[in-house]
Amino acid sequence: MSTHELFATRASRMKASEIRELLKLLDQPGIISFAGGIPDPALFPAEGFATAFQAALSPQMQAQALQYSVSEGYVPLREWLVDHMREIGVECGIDNILITSGSQQALDYLGKLYLSPGDTALVGWPTYLGALAAFNAYEPRFDQLSIVGNRGAAEYVEAAGEGAVKFAYLSPDFANPTGETVDLRGREALLDLTDELNCAVIEDGAYQALRYDGVAIPPVLALELARKGSIEECRTIYCGSFSKTLSPGLRVGWVVASKPVISQLVLMKQAADLHSATINQMAIDQVARACFDTHIPMLRRVYGARRDAMLQALQDHMPDGVQWTKPEGGMFIWMTLPVGTDGADLLARALETVKVAFVPGGAFFPDGSGTNTIRLSFSNSDEDTIREGIRRLGEVLRT
Numbered sequence: 001m002s003t004h005e006l007f008a009t010r011a012s013r014m015k016a017s018e019i020r021e022l023l024k025l026l027d028q029p030g031i032i033s034f035a036g037g038i039p040d041p042a043l044f045p046a047e048g049f050a051t052a053f054q055a056a057l058s059p060q061m062q063a064q065a066l067q068y069s070v071s072e073g074y075v076p077l078r079e080w081l082v083d084h085m086r087e088i089g090v091e092c093g094i095d096n097i098l099i100t101s102g103s104q105q106a107l108d109y110l111g112k113l114y115l116s117p118g119d120t121a122l123v124g125w126p127t128y129l130g131a132l133a134a135f136n137a138y139e140p141r142f143d144q145l146s147i148v149g150n151r152g153a154a155e156y157v158e159a160a161g162e163g164a165v166k167f168a169y170l171s172p173d174f175a176n177p178t179g180e181t182v183d184l185r186g187r188e189a190l191l192d193l194t195d196e197l198n199c200a201v202i203e204d205g206a207y208q209a210l211r212y213d214g215v216a217i218p219p220v221l222a223l224e225l226a227r228k229g230s231i232e233e234c235r236t237i238y239c240g241s242f243s244k245t246l247s248p249g250l251r252v253g254w255v256v257a258s259k260p261v262i263s264q265l266v267l268m269k270q271a272a273d274l275h276s277a278t279i280n281q282m283a284i285d286q287v288a289r290a291c292f293d294t295h296i297p298m299l300r301r302v303y304g305a306r307r308d309a310m311l312q313a314l315q316d317h318m319p320d321g322v323q324w325t326k327p328e329g330g331m332f333i334w335m336t337l338p339v340g341t342d343g344a345d346l347l348a349r350a351l352e353t354v355k356v357a358f359v360p361g362g363a364f365f366p367d368g369s370g371t372n373t374i375r376l377s378f379s380n381s382d383e384d385t386i387r388e389g390i391r392r393l394g395e396v397l398r399t
């Protein structure tokens, strides 16, 4: 028997996607890519990081920067996060915060913490592909979270069968892949539903800081805190990330939750990787303190203009029958093609004929539906490139 026949059952649920194969073509010259949901590297606070790493490697700091450290995370960074969370409406203490290696690690740990095989995770249809991949390893069922739909708690419980509904996962601000935001009423309705279901809420705040217009809506955790008075009473677990604001390469994110949840996650982190890179946490801390307040408004201006350029270009070049979202922030616009137009076929055609890339939407649906959708990212192209890429995409859609 070869060793791959010995893999655990969960391994069979981890599949490479065909789309990734297509997207390998992105390295070709001349391709306009709206595929990756990544920050523009030209906007990284690179000088700030150069100074921060130099300071961390100075004789006074290097013993700490290069050493093992505590699993909970670098204390000054957690203190900065206490202030940051307060600014967005969440009163918590340093013991309510765990630093993770990106928010992706938090999603993996939360899947591991909550999901026994057969338990149900409620997710959006579509939802963030990385969350589906993280949770999938723990062999759950996925059910569709419909916040202001007419499904009551009893229906979710019945659909869960033998397993229990363990959590609802959502990214309420400028979601990946749709760019959509859950309004205040929706957030309150979610809390009503999850209270009734007695399940956790995983609030993914990856894009929370990137709002380009409209008025900020309090995080679900802030609304729950207002209801319950203390974070220790809250069932919402907030996952934050510096990836979209400062740097994804340093892999620094955080979790905010009640102390029993954090303590359990700390045990998981000890078992998995002991702690996130000390020097990276120190650098993020220094850069956040030095420039978060000026860097975010700059990102909002630049990405906001790119979003506007893409929305205008869509208006100018899309044929009838194509619809798209109008996000107030984040990095994505979600497009629905006429029924019968397959997003993956369109990608193959667009790459071949006009050298434009995007992500077909089907992969974001746990049940493989949504094949007539695509995700466009506007964060990593300048406005002229966006206009030209959308013009070309309109051309392919017309042929």
Ligand SMILES: Cc1ncc(COP(=O)(O)O)c(C=O)c1O
Pocket: 037, 101, 102, 103, 104, 105, 128, 130, 171, 175, 176, 204, 206, 240, 241, 242, 243, 248, 252, 253
């Ligand atoms: C909604 C969402 N959550 C989480 C992540 C993971 O980000 P990171 O692990 O870099 O913090 C991403 C990355 O694209 C994302 O789009």
